[in-house]
Amino acid sequence: MSKTDWRRICFDLLADDRRDARIGHRLLSTLIIISVFACAAAIMLVTVPGLDARTVFWCDRLREATDILFTAEYLLRIWIAPAYAHSGRVGATTMRRRYMSSFLGVVDLLVILPFWLNLVVPFPRDLFLATEMFTLFKLARYTPGLPLVAAVLRREARGLTAALGAAGVLLVVASCIMYMLEHDAQPEVFGSIPKALWWGIVTVGSVGYGDMIPITPLGKIFNGVIILIGVGTIAIPAGLLASGFAEEIKRREFMVTWRAVASLPLFHNLDASSIAEIASLLKPQVVPSGTAIVRRDERAEAMFFIMAGEVEVEILPKPVVLGSGQHFGEIALLRRTDRTATVSAITDCRLLALEVTDFQRLLQVHPTIKEHIDRLAAERLEQRKTAEGLSPPAV
Amino acid sequence: MSKTDWRRICFDLLADDRRDARIGHRLLSTLIIISVFACAAAIMLVTVPGLDARTVFWCDRLREATDILFTAEYLLRIWIAPAYAHSGRVGATTMRRRYMSSFLGVVDLLVILPFWLNLVVPFPRDLFLATEMFTLFKLARYTPGLPLVAAVLRREARGLTAALGAAGVLLVVASCIMYMLEHDAQPEVFGSIPKALWWGIVTVGSVGYGDMIPITPLGKIFNGVIILIGVGTIAIPAGLLASGFAEEIKRREFMVTWRAVASLPLFHNLDASSIAEIASLLKPQVVPSGTAIVRRDERAEAMFFIMAGEVEVEILPKPVVLGSGQHFGEIALLRRTDRTATVSAITDCRLLALEVTDFQRLLQVHPTIKEHIDRLAAERLEQRKTAEGLSPPAV
Amino acid sequence: MSKTDWRRICFDLLADDRRDARIGHRLLSTLIIISVFACAAAIMLVTVPGLDARTVFWCDRLREATDILFTAEYLLRIWIAPAYAHSGRVGATTMRRRYMSSFLGVVDLLVILPFWLNLVVPFPRDLFLATEMFTLFKLARYTPGLPLVAAVLRREARGLTAALGAAGVLLVVASCIMYMLEHDAQPEVFGSIPKALWWGIVTVGSVGYGDMIPITPLGKIFNGVIILIGVGTIAIPAGLLASGFAEEIKRREFMVTWRAVASLPLFHNLDASSIAEIASLLKPQVVPSGTAIVRRDERAEAMFFIMAGEVEVEILPKPVVLGSGQHFGEIALLRRTDRTATVSAITDCRLLALEVTDFQRLLQVHPTIKEHIDRLAAERLEQRKTAEGLSPPAV
């Protein structure tokens, strides 16, 4: 096998994140995840005082083994980086530099760096342990919802910073006032403003360790007010993030719709605004399980994209099941015909319907799209005559 | 009575969850709920030290009585499981296996298992008490809002897992750093990283027991930063759940609308996409109490579905009250006529109006629906002539 | 003056909640609010040990004075209750019973009851003080946002109950498990399941007093898990309430729109569904301060409802300022004409525009509304000729 073939195999093993990933990739991912946890557990364990020498010995061996594994992984990832390129235009070196400077690339390096540096110049033990703990950040690669959380935090960064800043200013001012109120009564506890700041953050964050408590009546009343403000301080980021998540999820759904439309061969090569135009015609439908979505021999009046759930196309010899991301009934857009099969929802389904009447109206207004569709439809119908059955079932 | 009749009666007693459930079912439900609470209270009470022997004796009897009741309930539920089947196609054994492997079926079994096992092999007392506590999960059957909460948790599982995972990683890393900062100052308190983890979770969760507090300036500053991050950690799931609840409630309302349309005899046998088409024509209306929705002798221009609230149809001899889930004025869809009665909102109402003009436009575009409606309308009008008064009042 | 006149005056003093309430009503409200706070302060003060006799004496006098004031208020409110009736159909006794059984009526009674009962049969002091504290509930009458909060709590009651119930079950089960884990290590602290419940609620509610802390490793790990679940438990009601507030505020805005349309003399006597029809035509517009909304001598193509903010109508001799709830430009709906004055936004404004073209299309579809409008328009134009200037400026 050539070098490119080997790289492809490694790429499939390490970086394949399609939904139907191969068994090899899944096994390797599991191995890495287990290694991360094992390494972290070993590090934590060795700090427990009075541990017997044998446990410490095996913990150190385990840590070394995982560090060597992660080193191999890091080198492999650098080697296969060019395989990520979508087109041939980006050079191999660029792709490698891109990986090495990405968040996960930096983490992959930081994880193994202290181990190898330690061989050269011994680290202080505490610092060594703390840096090794960065291993846990490798898990980010295997946490599917993280990009959503990160995107929302980025989106609401301005509001969150403002809320944080306002809370910080109030915190410092409140600590000053509390210092004034309690300093004479408890010169030990509220000894300086920096000490009072500790009271402030513990109170505003509603943690309440209980090591610094005002004793004067005025101090107690002021503390009560600060607790109320603290509740609001917690509520503001919650509110910001709630509206951020709602917006981001809506935006992602639009992108999914857009991609569903763009992936249809019929709409291939249309420009972005035409696709957005078509996407805006789609009507969301929620269909309970067990309901017929289209019936055989009825007039075909719409095509459907499946957003969630599964449908069953009742064709012979064996019904075909279509799932999220697939579509059916697109023949309706090309010619006025009857349904050739019944399609039923197996589970509760979320569909997007593109109705023929809306679609025809669009074609009248946008002659560019019409020409494009007509040409493709002609080709497609020609193909169907020669290669019936190869494409997904046309309902 | 035959076995099937008896099973029907038991089914009605145990499993009837229609809104107008019979008195027998309500009494039995109340009995089971009270038994659950009594059983839990008895278990908790016997652990109190220094309890007099008589109370312990009666607590044990109470526990035994409820366990026998729950055993009878479990066996009955297995027996009546086939009555849940909507059609004859699913066999009795399948339905029974389905119940026994459902969440509530497993809970029903776990609740009684320790009691009977204990008779054979005595359990350690503590474990026995803890398993008996699963009794409380039986309450899930009688908590109406639980499916909504469960659906949202499932829907947002990916985001919540990501937030939890990110919080976990930060927690471990923070604990390591805190161990580094405080280990020398308080070798007893921050004795190992696992011990520091206890500080971490207590701080990030904003619980703050106050048993582990940093004393070095750097430790205190770092603690303050972690408290702020902890506030964000609490805010992220709140934000995710808020947007999840909003989406789920919207989806449920769509399903309710869908079912309201599908339940109308006029739209019987229409396929899912036609019903969705009609549902999309519905216009929400909020009507304050005391307002006339339609007036007698005015032109009928819409039909109405009642989503919430109650309306009064002023017909002789006695006004009829219609509530949530019912509809009126559907005659308007079939022929141009005048209202035969005034309909007023008794309470603030949420209605969905289906306007004749929208409906006619739909029929022109979708000849399939038109044929279907025309045929049904003819039948329906024929019926009305012969059986006036049996159907709900046609306004 | 007649008894009815006196009652009207008392009603205006006590119960007038229009926006431009008279000075007398405001003074009386302020007096009652101050009395409530004074009464509550006096009650709290007398419990402080070591208070000098004179302060106690004056506190008691203050409490007696407010109780007598509240008694007078209660009797007056009963007397004026009939004045609340919107029509003559509800009898005076019914209106009085309605007030006395309402939440505020019961509070008004409970506030004064212990004072008078105490004169007959002396109360235990503690109970007396606690019941007197109900005085504070009188403030509900003067808190404008409370109905919104109450409506959302009612709306989300099912979900909140489910979340609370689930939290409760988890709490009890967690406490049992914690009892099992910690009972042997700390027989004093975790002495029984009821005692462990105290740990549970303090932890799940993220309060963390710190008086019950697990010491075994398993207990600490389990405690960490419970803290995480506790964070979710707090997040669920926050999420539910967020979506509830969003829905309720949207619904209230619809009602405001509906009322704005219904209050227009032009649409007087239209039935609810016609008004909803017109309301659905309204287009929201946000206009920055300082912008001209309509310009003199331009063609009148829409009328406007002011939802928030203020506009200035530049008519001679002095510009007229219109605010929230008012409208302008309605003449445009009746005849094709030019604007007779420029209208500018003084502050940022939220407007609802009703465009002539939409309105004309509506009239074509709904002949009933058309007839109604034509008749009213004729009358109105006639009036304008005879009484120009009395109505708000017609732009």
Next chain:
Amino acid sequence: MSKTDWRRICFDLLADDRRDARIGHRLLSTLIIISVFACAAAIMLVTVPGLDARTVFWCDRLREATDILFTAEYLLRIWIAPAYAHSGRVGATTMRRRYMSSFLGVVDLLVILPFWLNLVVPFPRDLFLATEMFTLFKLARYTPGLPLVAAVLRREARGLTAALGAAGVLLVVASCIMYMLEHDAQPEVFGSIPKALWWGIVTVGSVGYGDMIPITPLGKIFNGVIILIGVGTIAIPAGLLASGFAEEIKRREFMVTWRAVASLPLFHNLDASSIAEIASLLKPQVVPSGTAIVRRDERAEAMFFIMAGEVEVEILPKPVVLGSGQHFGEIALLRRTDRTATVSAITDCRLLALEVTDFQRLLQVHPTIKEHIDRLAAERLEQRKTAEGLSPPAV
């Protein structure tokens, strides 16, 4: 240079908040922000007991230096205030009074006042430190998300006040009841209702210092109930703020759209309602990076406003990059033509498309807008012939 020129330079240095602010302004802002932090740090440091005299000396000098800087800044800001006026109609004195009575103006004064007053009449040291802490409020000027947070707090003020008020009443009543329950068991701890109030606020705010804990069974049960209510009390403002942020962000986006339309020379001088009309025609589009939005030689059927992201116009000799707030393709609105260049999205873009067909339909309905556009279009096309290339690329 004249006085006005100097003032303009100072204005640019101090108050320029355009996105591409000059380097001088940025340096000055950074200097002020650093001074604020340095001043606050110095104040906090001097309160630490046992500090060596030299540190105290330099802290005091630093504080004096920043106070003099802030005094100079304050005087300059008063001097340049007239430069804020948008038109010549507002006098210089008015603008200065407006600044001095604004929030930031008052803060700027309060920051320096104690320093100068202290020179005349020595302040008590504690009060002096606390007032100096107001320096931190100067940061509000440099926190971009703060107006959003402030606007939402104002918007939801009624609901938040109601929630706060209800929480306050429940708090006081709960404290009374707790006093009743625990007073006899712990006469020292729960010595009076004001003392019990401290327990109440610490518990409801879920802070839990742990200094006041009930010991009677009834007290503990009641405490548990109050903790649950406390969780709800925190959830209500979170819910209110979440829905408030969602609304406010939507409103701001509408204002941005409105301004984008209003800023187009083509729509210059249109009145607010015409601009709102056009804004309502805009269709949001999300375009993934790398996609062609319009293609050369295709029919021009829409113009686009860029809301977020960047696009590249492929014109010779060098592609032009357009970003947020800019637009392209507006020639399509004026005459039926083909695209003269391909425009591709460089990053993920949010666009607003104004389609020609929608725009033509609008012109037919609103002859006023049509006349206006026709006149401007004629002028514009004339200009283009004479000054091709000066305006942004017309696609």
